[in-house]
Amino acid sequence: MVSAISVAADVLMLGALYSLIAIGFTLIFGVGGVLNLAHGGIITVGAYSAYAVEAASGSIVAGAIAAAVVSAAFALALYRGLISKIRHNPVTVLILTLVVAIITEQAALVVFGGQELVVRQLLEGTVTVFGESIQRNRILVFVLSWVLIGGLFYFVNRTRTGKAILATSMSDKGAALVGIDSEYVYTYTWVLAGALAGLAGLFLASFQTASPLMGRNPLLLSFAIVVLGGLGSIRGSVIGAYLISFLDQITIRFISERLAGVSALIVLVLVLLIRPKGLFGRELVEE
Amino acid sequence: MGTTFAGCLGGGNGNGDGGIPETITIGALGPAESPMGDSILKSAELAVSEINDDGGIAGADVEVSTKDTMDQPGTTREVYQELTTGENVDATVGIFGSESLLSIMENIAQQSTVHLTAGAATPEAPQLVADDYETNKYWFRVGPINSVFLGESQLQFAADRFEAMGWERVAFLAEDYKWTEPITSDIQQRLEEEAGIEVTGVRRIAEGTEDFTPIYDQLESSDIDGAYTALAHIGTNALVQWAQQQRPFGFGGIHVPTQLPSFYQATEGAAISTFSQTTATANSEVTEKTVPYANAYQEAYDSLPVYTGYSAYDAVYMLKEAIEATESVDSDDLVTELEGMSYTGTGGNIEFFGPDGRFPHDVRYGPDYAQGVYFQWQTDGEGNGRQRVLWPDDLEETEYQSPPWA
Numbered sequence: 001m002v003s004a005i006s007v008a009a010d011v012l013m014l015g016a017l018y019s020l021i022a023i024g025f026t027l028i029f030g031v032g033g034v035l036n037l038a039h040g041g042i043i044t045v046g047a048y049s050a051y052a053v054e055a056a057s058g059s060i061v062a063g064a065i066a067a068a069v070v071s072a073a074f075a076l077a078l079y080r081g082l083i084s085k086i087r088h089n090p091v092t093v094l095i096l097t098l099v100v101a102i103i104t105e106q107a108a109l110v111v112f113g114g115q116e117l118v119v120r121q122l123l124e125g126t127v128t129v130f131g132e133s134i135q136r137n138r139i140l141v142f143v144l145s146w147v148l149i150g151g152l153f154y155f156v157n158r159t160r161t162g163k164a165i166l167a168t169s170m171s172d173k174g175a176a177l178v179g180i181d182s183e184y185v186y187t188y189t190w191v192l193a194g195a196l197a198g199l200a201g202l203f204l205a206s207f208q209t210a211s212p213l214m215g216r217n218p219l220l221l222s223f224a225i226v227v228l229g230g231l232g233s234i235r236g237s238v239i240g241a242y243l244i245s246f247l248d249q250i251t252i253r254f255i256s257e258r259l260a261g262v263s264a265l266i267v268l269v270l271v272l273l274i275r276p277k278g279l280f281g282r283e284l285v286e287e
Numbered sequence: 288m289g290t291t292f293a294g295c296l297g298g299g300n301g302n303g304d305g306g307i308p309e310t311i312t313i314g315a316l317g318p319a320e321s322p323m324g325d326s327i328l329k330s331a332e333l334a335v336s337e338i339n340d341d342g343g344i345a346g347a348d349v350e351v352s353t354k355d356t357m358d359q360p361g362t363t364r365e366v367y368q369e370l371t372t373g374e375n376v377d378a379t380v381g382i383f384g385s386e387s388l389l390s391i392m393e394n395i396a397q398q399s400t401v402h403l404t405a406g407a408a409t410p411e412a413p414q415l416v417a418d419d420y421e422t423n424k425y426w427f428r429v430g431p432i433n434s435v436f437l438g439e440s441q442l443q444f445a446a447d448r449f450e451a452m453g454w455e456r457v458a459f460l461a462e463d464y465k466w467t468e469p470i471t472s473d474i475q476q477r478l479e480e481e482a483g484i485e486v487t488g489v490r491r492i493a494e495g496t497e498d499f500t501p502i503y504d505q506l507e508s509s510d511i512d513g514a515y516t517a518l519a520h521i522g523t524n525a526l527v528q529w530a531q532q533q534r535p536f537g538f539g540g541i542h543v544p545t546q547l548p549s550f551y552q553a554t555e556g557a558a559i560s561t562f563s564q565t566t567a568t569a570n571s572e573v574t575e576k577t578v579p580y581a582n583a584y585q586e587a588y589d590s591l592p593v594y595t596g597y598s599a600y601d602a603v604y605m606l607k608e609a610i611e612a613t614e615s616v617d618s619d620d621l622v623t624e625l626e627g628m629s630y631t632g633t634g635g636n637i638e639f640f641g642p643d644g645r646f647p648h649d650v651r652y653g654p655d656y657a658q659g660v661y662f663q664w665q666t667d668g669e670g671n672g673r674q675r676v677l678w679p680d681d682l683e684e685t686e687y688q689s690p691p692w693a
Contacts, residue, residue, distance in 0.1 A: 002501075116544075252498075
């Protein structure tokens with residue numbers, strides 16, 4: 001029988017990674033009120049950027065920086081080039097971001113081929129915790145994810161730009177009345193969401209491998225997490241991520257690994273039917 | 288790619304009058320973005336360029352038209368139609384996925400165009416020939432040996448080597464694809480009865496599985512010596528996570544990605560100590576043609592072929608022999624000729640089961656025919672990965688080594 005400790009460790013670590021995966025999706029929805037279906041595509045961009053830079057430089061730290069920077073630039077280009085012009089039309093945004101996601105997949109396929117690529121772990125080897133061997137890399141990803149989430153909370157609650165983002169997410173009109181430039185806030189949010197998604201892509205690839213379609217499951221996961229946590233709520237996303245991680249691991253281990261990811265979709269449907277605003281509704285105010 | 292009209296249109300694709308056209312066109316199919324498909328397409332091109340340098344087939348120039356199946360049954364059907372109706376090729380070779388192959392069996396019959404499979408292992412194809420010979424007789428398989436034989440081969444390897452490897456308790460991991468069905472149907476019982484191995488279970492892992500951690504947690508807690516595999520499409524993720532998590536058991540069996548000569552480097556060494564059945568390795572002298580082919584491929588493409596390449600290359604040469612022997616590209620003539628052919632290729636002595644054989648038109652398996660080899664990734668003095676043959680005895684280069692962390 002698999003020990004409870006190894007299950008708990010997986011739930012904890014995957015929950016942190018899922019939080020990071022979903023948080024950018026939440027930010028963009030919270031602030032701009034649009035669903036970014038290219039979110040999984042940005043995750044893929046992050047993973048491949050890290051792979052390419054690590055292969056060229058031999059440094060995974062350089063790879064991590066590339067994952068954040070290239071993905072942020074990609075998100076910036078996506079927002080300024082396409083989305084900003086049509087952001088008041090959610091359906092057009094959906095269609096365009098979906099097309100961008102598909103183009104990203106095809107580009108990865110053409111440039112890097114269809115084979116899964118190994119992205120070097122940030123830390124090699126394993127450590128023994130309570131008699132269970134756990135990869136150092138997973139522990140590091142857990143820590144880094146929490147550092148990034150904590151940083152985001154601090155940024156939103158304590159800095160001028162962060163507060164402007166918060167204000168815009170609460171009320172477009174109110175933010176405009178007090179002189180916040182909403183276009184600036186939107187741009188900032190996309191860049192931030194892009195950088196976080198890119199790092200999530202690197203972490204995900206270091207857990208598994210990088211492949212052209214690797215962004216699809218994270219996108220579905222983000223949907224489920226964000227709906228469960230409440231659209232636009234950062235705190236809700238983190239809690240939602242842990243709930244989904246827990247449900248998924250329990251399902252996989254006690255029912256069948258074939259159902260990986262299915263629990264997330266079931267939760268998505270149930271929440272939409274029973275409590276459409278999720279656990280934390282549309283709020284972004286963190287007490 | 289040029290289009291060639293092979294004589295008059297009638298009697299399917301072959302020439303009604305059974306002559307040799309000025310140009311013979313062979314279609315090659317495979318998923319171009321995967322090494323398995325890439326090797327098919329390049330090996331067909333390599334064989335054709337060698338043949339043209341050597342005077343063509345019965346004096347005729349040979350062209351090859353390569354098509355990307357994208358490993359999707361739907362796309363495979365489209366490009367197959369393009370080759371046979373649009374470009375009117377004289378024969379086709381290749382295809383990697385069994386699902387893709389089965390999607391065009393009907394089309395092969397309709398087009399009455401000889402197809403030599405390289406890559407797909409399902410026994411459902413020869414079953415179709417057995418069920419309706421006249422309709423499906425245009426299908427042949429040059430390699431690999433079919434899944435039933437792959438299972439036999441895994442049994443044989445276990446009986447011959449597991450004791451020395453220290454593999455007493457194993458779990459069997461197969462991906463849930465068509466080609467593994469014949470393997471997992473009775474592998475547990477046979478490993479236990481015929482090879483004396485304790486099998487903790489047979490798992491069929493779903494397509495799209497990305498996180499193998501829960502599976503490995505369970506395998507580890509059941510205290511196995513090795514995970515015996517039948518993996519292709521989802522093999523890379525499975526292998527990389529096994530290595531990164533430094534699981535305390537060995538890993539190998541049939542593992543298509545690890546057959547890739549560049550795989551050790553591509554996985555930054557994660558492939559160390561994994562082993563796999565394959566048609567041949569670049570330096571194993573399965574026949575006198577194996578190493579020269581691998582060298583020619585290396586020369587032409589600056590890389591080494593995977594298992595599909597050996598069979599695709601052999602398939603083109605077998606077509607050459609058949610066309611020259613019958614002095615015709617007529618499909619029915621070629622079928623008759625191929626049925627009786629015994630051809631020493633890169634992958635062994637290729638002979639097909641007859642219409643009434645166990646697997647009609649499938650490649651025969653055994654030490655006198657095509658048998659394949661088992662190799663393991665080991666490191667040389669400089670720390671580079673090398674594929675070294677473990678089995679069969681006459682080609683053995685080295686003994687099995689446990690993973691460095693186990």
